[in-house]
Amino acid sequence: MPKQMLRQPKPPRPTNAEFQILRVLWQRGPSTVRDVHDALDRTKPVGYTTVLKLLQIMIEKSLVRRDASTRSHVYAATASEAATRRQMVTDLAKRAFGGSTVRLVLHALAATPATAPELDQIRKLLDEKKKGEP
Amino acid sequence: MPKQMLRQPKPPRPTNAEFQILRVLWQRGPSTVRDVHDALDRTKPVGYTTVLKLLQIMIEKSLVRRDASTRSHVYAATASEAATRRQMVTDLAKRAFGGSTVRLVLHALAATPATAPELDQIRKLLDEKKKGEP
DNA sequence: TCTCATGTACGAAGCTGTTCGTAGCTACAC
DNA sequence: GTGTAGCTACGAACAGCTTCGTACATGAGA
Structure with a gap:
């Protein structure tokens, strides 16, 4: 064995x-x-x-x-870059945000400066997600 | 010295x-x-x-x-919960996303399921940020 | 064929993080 | 006053990460 x-x-x-x-x-x-x-x-x-x-x-x-x-x-x-990063994000969410990636996102956004185009990019992604999963 | x-x-x-x-x-x-x-x-x-x-x-x-x-x-x-979490997010961004918290957010959002209210909450935060820093 | 540049395998050292046992001190109950 | 429960300090063991030196194998070129 x-x-x-x-x-x-x-x-x-x-x-x-x-x-x-x-x-x-x-x-x-x-x-x-x-x-x-x-x-x-x-x-x-x-x-x-x-x-x-x-x-x-x-x-x-x-x-x-x-x-x-x-x-x-x-x-x-063996794993793709995207999958590995996702894993790392999930780990941090679990460790510091009770497993909620959304909470992580909220904290990250609130604490970071972002340009208008960046904010628009995020908004666009939100729109797609909303459309994708109604 | x-x-x-x-x-x-x-x-x-x-x-x-x-x-x-x-x-x-x-x-x-x-x-x-x-x-x-x-x-x-x-x-x-x-x-x-x-x-x-x-x-x-x-x-x-x-x-x-x-x-x-x-x-x-x-x-x-010594540090607040928010500050510590912010630090941890920044660390991950530096380690895995070239220091860009926005990129981290994009990856996290794309890879996680989120409910409609959660998405709205994020959108609201985006609006506030846009207003706050025009 | 023989040499050596280049490759793999492996052990070990140094560092950090985590855990706990033990020693020694002290305030408080009696 | 004395005993003890509960406290702090400290050393050490163990595991994981990172680094590298050394040993050994081998293929390619002279």
Whole structure:
């Protein structure tokens, strides 16, 4: 019997360093460790094996999968950027707003400066939602 | 020049356990360790000294202050619930949405089901914002 | 074929967050 | 005055995250 629990359908929310890697994968598509490392290293110096180790951990968490058929394994994010962000928003809503995303939105809006076009954009989205679910 | 940076005016974002304690303090007002412990213990068993230790750490982080004039010290949150939540929203926006709270809102709205009254509430807030900052 | 640049695997250290046990102090009841 | 319940302080254990050094494998070029 494996010690590991049965694979959850939802991968856990990524940590900070993991999220940085995911951003590279979303932007570049399937990439090697070297690809990811070079991209990250430009912003902030980081060791090659650090990125490698992270990616190995992320496999265990099912945050990425990899194609090991070539010498340089190729990694890809398992979840889409949108789904991951949604997960992160949901997490914050659960943690700080009793699970209500709407309450989160209200707080966020009230506390942030926004330009008129931005407000219109939000309004437009509201209209679509209202139309979509009457 | 001191090695230590000058105290930041903004206390850091609370961790999970710290946030649980803050919620009790916001709800009850200034409280003793026992007060906080009893409140938390009802939801999820936790040791008394665990709460004490957390509160001591939170003092170092300036998340709470305390009145030590009585035998049982009395703790109070330094930041308001609204300010703390705003901070947490800002953090998520910075981490996942390039610092744009508006983008966070758009994503959150698009990904969550909302009732018509909730949507109206958001619309109302938008109207107020537009009026307030023309 | 042999070398070495480049790849993966893995252990471990340093840090933070969380939990709790233990020690020691003190006000209050008796 | 003395005992004890209840308080604070503190150290330490454990887990997760992040970083990197080292060991080992291997394919490609001389």
